Amino acid sequence: MKAARNVLLASVLAGAAGWAGITAGQQAAPAASTPHAHSGAEAAGGLDGQDAMAMPVAAGTAASDTRRILYYRNPMGLPDTSPVPKKDPMGMDYIPVYEGEVDDAGTIRVSPGKLQRTGVRTTQAIRGPLAMTVRAPGIVRLDERRLTVVALRADAFLETVADVTTGATVRRGTPLAMLYSPEVTAAAALFVSDLRDGGGRAEGSRRRLENLGVPVGQIDAIAADRRAQVSIALTAPRSGVVLERLAVEGMMAKAGEPLFRIADTSQVWVMADVPEAALSGVARGAEALVSLRGLPGEALTARVSEIYPEVDLQTRTARVRIDLPNPDGRFLINMYAEVEIAAGDGAAVVQVPDSAVIDTGDRQVVIRDMGEGRFAAQEVVPGRRGNGMVEIRDGLAEGTRVVTTATFLLDADSNLNAALAALSGAEAGQ
DSSP states (O other): OHHHHHHHHHHHHHHHHHHHHHHHHHHHHHHHTHHHHHHHHHHHTSSOHHHHHHHHHHHHHHHHOOOOEEEEEOTTOOSOEESSOOBOTTSOBOEEEETTSOOSTTEEEOOHHHHHHHTOOEEEOEEEEOOEEEEEEEEEEEOGGGEEEEEOSSOEEEEEEOSOOTTOEEOTTOEEEEEEOHHHHHHHHHHHHHHHHTSTTHHHHHHHHHHTTOOHHHHHHHHHHTOOOSSEEEEOSSOEEEEEEOOOTTOEEOTTOEEEEEEOOSEEEEEEEEEGGGGGGOOTTOEEEEEETTSTTOOEEEEEEEEEEEEOTTTOEEEEEEEEEOTTOOSOTTOEEEEEEEEOOOOEEEEEEGGGOEEOSSOEEEEEEEETTEEEEEEEEEEEEETTEEEEEESOOTTOEEEOSSHHHHHHHHHHHHHHHHHHHHHHHO
């Protein structure tokens, strides 16, 4: 009986040993055939050779990565984190965030490859005068100082009117009309009488004729002939263009009634409408470039002569006057002009390119380049803008490197990073 038990025990042990040998052989067989399996996969097109050989290397890298995982973030960029691996509703794995990848809230680290792919470019904030150019529409106007109204100083009848029409150009002293005035004729007769008497009253009589508007040349002619003239010539007091002719032959003109309006157009004004927001950079004497639509291809350099002390209630613009020489009369009244005014006070300010500043609606930020692939959003206070640059009044120092391209991508990443860091801190506190 005892011998039978020993034989049964020996059989069980032998069977177990045989089963163990069979199992070990089955496990060794696939390992020995692994290269073949890879070759078959390559022939079938499932994996290329490079990916097949990269798999063990990636596994080894992952196995040797000793960095500590801080948390797992949502793969779609949503502000959702998890302390343990998980999947989102679409079945995508949450992405691990390792220690060292996050420096501070709002700071991101970008690999050199990603920097090249996204086209990130940086530049330094500089200090210097901000070159500003204010562009405004303008209209050519008459120079108010060169307008003349031709009127009589005594009642008179217009015997004849010269062939002078609206738009005609006249020279100073050109006869405009011949008139008869009883008051002027009486003053001329008194002047002749005083001259003949040889008394000292002739000077007073001459002065009276001058006050009645009789030209000096005609008064000298009366003094030479010692004979009063019945008809007196009305002459142009200045050279210019006749803007209006109101004189009609045979009419009775009252004293002070305008008969002609003459404008000297050798110099005109360009009235530019400058926006209220740009007025602070415009000053008297500033250089202005004027281009007239009626004369394409020409640009004239002039100076700002006056800034009117009033802002239009509807357009919120102020009038800026520019004196423009017009000796040949090519600049016609009411021509449309485009004006560029050099603005700025010449003070040195910190400035960066326009593309470096991101306006989010409630704040303005720039992306600072902190070196070694690290970037951070910096809130700033922008000021004036001009020629592609913007003044930074607060928040940035001279020499700081800022991002000028792909700013929105980095700003989105930094905002997401700050949100994730806040959420992970809250979860850690719980």
